[in-house]
Amino acid sequence: MANKKQNYNHVKLYRKKLPARTVERLSKYRRLLERYSLQSENYIYSHDLGRLLNLTSVQVRRDLMLIGISGNHRKGYNIKELIEQINKIIDTEHGHNITIVGMGNLGRAVTKFIQYNQSKMNIVAGFDLDPKKTGKKIAGVNCYQIGTITKKIRELEIDVAILTVSPDAAVDVTRILVGAGIKGILNFTSVHLDVPSDIYLKNYDIITSLDEIGFFIK
């Protein structure tokens, strides 16, 4: 019991000091390693892991030191242990419950993408305005009327929302999500959202990204 508590304190300690970039890389290491372990490899060297992600082996070793893992000089890192430690650090025990808000083309496609790629998050609800979509399962997910969203978010303990509504609805829906207690938003609408500082907002602004690509390649 004491040992368990100590472990937990360690994990908390590691978590505290991780910057966003490190968390991003840990997520990528994990995805690669899961593929590796399917191929029945037991160990991997930092330079191999680095090479697969265009990182230096120094960077890889530094990241893994930050979560309390050091490799074996001869054999490298034990893949199973590494995956387990990354799980402990970046996941919560039961995973987060997430919702797709806007079950149009993009919402459905993102739902299927997440299911296919086995994210650690549980998609527990979808929301839409269109009565043709609500009251049934879409891509395996219960789709509810958007009018019930505050109630459902609390009932289903959802803390992350993926926003795939039409641009016109983005600002209003976000206000409702924040009011209902959502803590993280992945915003696909290409609309600028103004959220309180305790909300973790990530923007996937396709139109701006295309402008940016277009500018830098000409």
Place this chain on the structure above:
Amino acid sequence: MANKKQNYNHVKLYRKKLPARTVERLSKYRRLLERYSLQSENYIYSHDLGRLLNLTSVQVRRDLMLIGISGNHRKGYNIKELIEQINKIIDTEHGHNITIVGMGNLGRAVTKFIQYNQSKMNIVAGFDLDPKKTGKKIAGVNCYQIGTITKKIRELEIDVAILTVSPDAAVDVTRILVGAGIKGILNFTSVHLDVPSDIYLKNYDIITSLDEIGFFIK
């Protein structure tokens, strides 16, 4: 004629020194302003533009100075002139030709999203492996067999690809795209891509972003 050339040289000069963040913001200003001008407003103040995007008015004025525009103290910025100057700076004359590689759920949804949001880019082709999808129009875009991709990219002068293939195909398809002369890639596959330094690669890694959101909200 001399005047035209001088203008062109100015535009080239402005372009040269713009960092990615500025280009991003210019793209966002333009999108907002286009909405504004629909509402038949003629002028906007830097602090209004800033407020709508959570930026300081100083930041807005600095960005617009970088493209050679200074506002009128009393009236603010002329919206029409501002949009035109941003067009001149960040667009090419005829727009870029882009392709959606992988016309599954996500590819089709992204195609429709880009059309709906009136990007300055022209989607001129889609590609897929599935013979049920090829040889016809999908979401208004001609969908070709992926085997013809190198030929078609050259023929249609495509320089940007949006990658929505399955993860297993991502690395191989990217190699083909680069070989065919693609200069910019928006990668939706959540697979790490290793491209030459002259390719402008932008990653939309949904799985990693969800891990990151999950980590920082707990």
